[in-house]
Amino acid sequence: MKNSSWILIIMLIITGCSKNQEIYRQKFTDKYEVPALPGWIYKTPEKFVVGISLKSSNKNEMKEAAKQMAAVIESRNNSSYTIDNYASTTSDNILKSGKSQFKLNVSSSPERTEEICNALTLVDSLETLGYFFGLFSTENNKKPRLKAKLEIQQLPENFEDDKLEIFADTINFHKTASSSSLISAWKTAAEEARYEIAKYLEKQVQSAIINTDENTEKRIVLETSKLLSRMRLNKSYIITELKDNLRIFKVYHEMEIKK
Numbered sequence: 361m362k363n364s365s366w367i368l369i370i371m372l373i374i375t376g377c378s379k380n381q382e383i384y385r386q387k388f389t390d391k392y393e394v395p396a397l398p399g400w401i402y403k404t405p406e407k408f409v410v411g412i413s414l415k416s417s418n419k420n421e422m423k424e425a426a427k428q429m430a431a432v433i434e435s436r437n438n439s440s441y442t443i444d445n446y447a448s449t450t451s452d453n454i455l456k457s458g459k460s461q462f463k464l465n466v467s468s469s470p471e472r473t474e475e476i477c478n479a480l481t482l483v484d485s486l487e488t489l490g491y492f493f494g495l496f497s498t499e500n501n502k503k504p505r506l507k508a509k510l511e512i513q514q515l516p517e518n519f520e521d522d523k524l525e526i527f528a529d530t531i532n533f534h535k536t537a538s539s540s541s542l543i544s545a546w547k548t549a550a551e552e553a554r555y556e557i558a559k560y561l562e563k564q565v566q567s568a569i570i571n572t573d574e575n576t577e578k579r580i581v582l583e584t585s586k587l588l589s590r591m592r593l594n595k596s597y598i599i600t601e602l603k604d605n606l607r608i609f610k611v612y613h614e615m616e617i618k619k
Contacts, residue, residue, distance in 0.1 A: 392600060402513050410493065440467050486510075516597055541609070592617075
């Protein structure tokens, strides 16, 4: 009887621990973090651009990777093509029906991207969240080092809502993207904002109807191609979430283009 009592007590303790662990795991999973960041991430100064790379013991490679990312962003904000293609074919033959879609945002001049990269100057940086953040000057001269005062700013209203705003001189688009990679989330938010602004600016749509003798196929092709320029990343915000013990980054961007 004594052995049975001890076994029962041990089982109750184990069960209680399991429940506590489950409650703890649930709280851990739902937790999100707003990191303290320098003001130049929240509000990008004019004639500056932010580049990000994975934190590494090789400082030179880490800074160079961030610089290359900054150069691509600056190049695409100054001059890039956005292509949005959607094709849909319906037919009497189900096997011939289908849909395809792709998006593309590319720099209009790779040579210009290289020039920008060579001209960028690192003026401030910090390492946090496992990443290196660099603030680069887009002018080819020395700039005084900015003081990176770390702060947590208030979350923007309607943080996860995509929104297009039309002003007298500018068009703004708000976009939030999520990824387990901060770099991927940062790039995706910027690219999606460019797409949406390009879609607003683009008005030409192509469509075609193809008739055959055996059956009738209707093929609709929607394709927009727009050259964007005078665009800049105006505001940014980052939060992290833990889902199934995997850190997810949510990046908010406000992209602005001058009319």
